[in-house]
Amino acid sequence: MDETKEHLYPIKWLTKASAGDRVASELRMRIISGKIESGTILSENKLAADFAVSRSPVREALKTLAAENIIRLERMGAVVIGLTEKEIEEIYDVRLLIETFVFERLAQMNVNVLVNELSKILEMMKVAIKYQDADEFSYQDVLFHETIIRAIDHSYMLMIWNNLKPVMESFILLSMRVRIKEKYEDFTRIIKNHELYIEAIKTKDRTLMIKSLHKNFDDVQGKVEDLWRSQQLLVKGEEQEND
Amino acid sequence: MDETKEHLYPIKWLTKASAGDRVASELRMRIISGKIESGTILSENKLAADFAVSRSPVREALKTLAAENIIRLERMGAVVIGLTEKEIEEIYDVRLLIETFVFERLAQMNVNVLVNELSKILEMMKVAIKYQDADEFSYQDVLFHETIIRAIDHSYMLMIWNNLKPVMESFILLSMRVRIKEKYEDFTRIIKNHELYIEAIKTKDRTLMIKSLHKNFDDVQGKVEDLWRSQQLLVKGEEQEND
């Protein structure tokens, strides 16, 4: 139906991905951006036609998105759930929960290697900002938190992260793309928060860690609504162009 | 290959399930029981032949089990991870984490309906014990905790639970089947713990809740190894019968 593929998801992140992954990534972005509205019923056949693939990868994608809680598989069609304010808060509940847990473990570990790794990622983030590369920045931002989680070698915490990651990634991606143009100064604050986070890990200062974690959330959460809306408008605009 | 289907997973729980779900459930039980050993490489074709279905439902099942972290999908074949002592501890870390979170929310809610629901489930558990029905007991036990989690209406906590549940269920199922024969007295203790749990929710007593939660874990965890071993022996025995 919609022949013009906008590719909301960065194409170069999909170099080695299967058709199923590609469909999932793109669909996820469209749902989270609001391009596909909450409540919409997705049909395997229509999606297959839209993405010019067979039903097999589409089914795979739908199963993935259902596990991520952004669609709901019903007897007839997949219903889009999407991300409302409530869901975003819930995601941050989970992040707060796991990252707090992770921190407790880190407090009993040697964190030299980790801190070094995080510093590197932070430098990357700075470079990304310098060149106004929102996608690269988002990638490094997500990687930052994943690196922390991976450090404690806890397969079930990682499992939770893996379920959360794609949605987080999409959300951050969309958010950063808007912000890097409109609210450039936000990024200095984000960087500062991450520096605080690293400091907290290095000094094993629990209160500092919680503080920087919450700051990070406030930073995102407070601005969620309007940013998200502007993104919606932006995408809707594109949509009209195509018709 | 192995034509004799042992049906480790209760068949009557699969009445309306798809072939994919059936394969996933049975495979999960075989992996967690140790019948399929950790490290084994599963082939889609072999599994399809084993379960007398096509590759489609098998692929679906493997994707599910990979999301549950008991197998790992690699370029060539799916590698069985299984449940070692480490994984079981990790699962309980997660349970402790989410149930603690849930409790905090419950403390700010009206819990009358929930407590009533839990009491009902507890009665069911008692009946199951009375008739030595390990499967029914396990079902109600899992339902008990799911009911608590559902009560706070938090879709992402539920998401975590949904990822954990099948593995938990299988593990409890196998564990209870052995215990109901060998260690009947365990069950009075389990019931008592659950009563404590309900009491904690009713009175919103955090310390009591944590205590009963930990007791529950100690109860399971301490006995995990030998129970699990005996289960392995039991299954291995069955295996030899077939050859």
Add this chain to the structure above:
DNA sequence: TCAAGTATACTTGTATACAAGTATTATATC
């Protein structure tokens, strides 16, 4: 105009077919 029943066009779940790629084994060459 409305009700009931039938036909039609969709839906999912599963089986099968095929292509592209990878490991393994066998064969040929030194």
Add this chain to the structure above:
DNA sequence: GATATAATACTTGTATACAAGTATACTTGA
């Protein structure tokens, strides 16, 4: 005997085909 190369038997990912079931629309009857 060791090494390089070719043949084979596997692997996954995707497309397509089909069956069983469900909603929609249409027709028929009052």
